[in-house]
Amino acid sequence: MDELKLLHVLENDPRISITDLADILNETEEVVVRTKRRLEDEKIICGYHTVINWDKTNRDHCMAIIEVGAQPERESGYDNVAAEISKYPEVSSLYLMSGKSEFMVVIQGKTMREVADFVGQKLAPIEGVKHTITCFVLKQYKVEGVVVTEDEEPVKRLIVTP
Structure with missing residues (x-):
């Protein structure tokens, strides 16, 4: 199993399902669960966090x-x-x-x-x-790769003419 690819996928979406992980990695769900658990036990995966505004x-x-x-x-x-x-x-x-x-x-x-x-x-x-x-x-403005500022419309300046 490509552990580095597993880590990158989890880093970008820690809530991804085991089924989707298995599909992305072209592995069985059992292999993905076992590998993920081992990486957690070895403290390579140290936690899953939520970004809150x-x-x-x-x-x-x-x-x-x-x-x-x-x-x-x-x-x-x-x-x-x-x-x-x-x-x-x-x-x-x-x-x-x-x-x-x-x-x-x-x-x-x-x-x-x-x-x-x-x-x-x-x-x-x-x-x-x-x-x-x-x-x-x-x-x-941005936390752990996630933009948290509100989707505000940029202030548009009026055209000034002489």
Whole structure:
């Protein structure tokens, strides 16, 4: 079975049926189910996510992207700091980065105050964290390859004539 093709299809449509996957991959449903389960067990497939446009709901939602400067440890490098940061449910994504800061952390909360409290009370005090830079997301245009902005008509300018 072409596992790479299976992964690409699932990445583009995680809700695709096993029957459709089998047809696309020219395999039996049993082979597809077994392969998919193995890829999940081996943590190659790590989850299936839904992209939600929170602006269209009546729920308060605040997201921030936080740069975190950190001090590496002698034996483990940045792994222990990352493990501490990732323990918090507010953290939706965590990346080790090149550039000015070592980590990029994506935080989800209800309000800006909730996110700010998380940064000041939980994130900044972690041993090894040197500094944080918090950027609040004001509007999302595209998430995980999905355009989430409303289908607005572009503003058309009137023709000006002398």
